[in-house]
């Protein structure tokens with residue numbers, strides 16, 4: 001049985017002369033909630049775009065469940081969903097219609113779609129706004145409907161770029177709990193963040209990307225206590241902080257807060 005969900009082999013991207021991603025190698029296993037952690041400009045979005053078939057690599061390969069996304073894009077894209085950091089979704093559709101549109105693209109039977117969509121809208125407290133046009137949604141509501149759209153097709157692998165930015169603390173906790181449950185049922189999540197605590201609280205395993213290189217890989221406990229030779233990890237940890245606007249989210253998703 002195939003247990004590797006995402007495989008990057010020597011994946012690289014150069015913009016003109018700037019090496020944004022430098023020949024990275026990585027495997028993420030089925031059911032893992034993987035965090036791609038790094039400061040601004042480290043190469044997170046560039047990597048996610050190469051993994052989702054949106055940005056052609058300069059060299060190397062990216063596989064989803066053994067399928068090369070650049071050689072067999074349609075087969076690979078059937079297995080994935082992607083929530084970008086700035087969801088730009090059809091403003092003239094109502095939330096429900098957007099989900100129905102996504103379901104039609106993925107050829108999901110109507111009855112399956114309806115129960116799934118209702119469940120997702122409820123998780124993210126969007127039920128009452130389901131028939132409102134997306135253009136009337138706040139940034140956070142757009143983010144949430146984009147997440148619902150990504151999950152309605154029940155993807156094998158979900159990519160999310162900075163998923164907590166724009167979410168209120170309650171929604172961030174709902175997202176964390178939902179992702180955990182979906183991963184327990186075999187979905188794989190690859191999320192990027194520049195906030196150390198988000199990676200720590202949400203992810204099973206973390207890869208730290210810095211200036212286009214993966215400089216550390218492991219659980220947060222391993223990374224913190226690993227006695228790593230690379231001193232720059234300490235500096236990066238110092239750089240990766242939540243800031244005041246993120247503190248409420250961080251405290252909401254910390255394990256201690258999960259009981260409420």
Ligand SMILES: Nc1ncnc2c1ncn2[C@@H]1O[C@H](COP(=O)(O)OP(=O)(O)OP(=O)(O)O)[C@@H](O)[C@H]1O
Nearest residue numbers: 015018020038039040041042043044045046047194
């Ligand atoms: N289209 C582009 N053309 C040229 N350079 C780019 C382009 N997109 C990104 N870069 C550069 O590549 C590097 C990696 O950018 P990327 O957006 O992947 O980083 P990131 O880790 O996602 O950052 P952030 O957390 O700020 O979103 C940066 O130096 C950025 O300036």
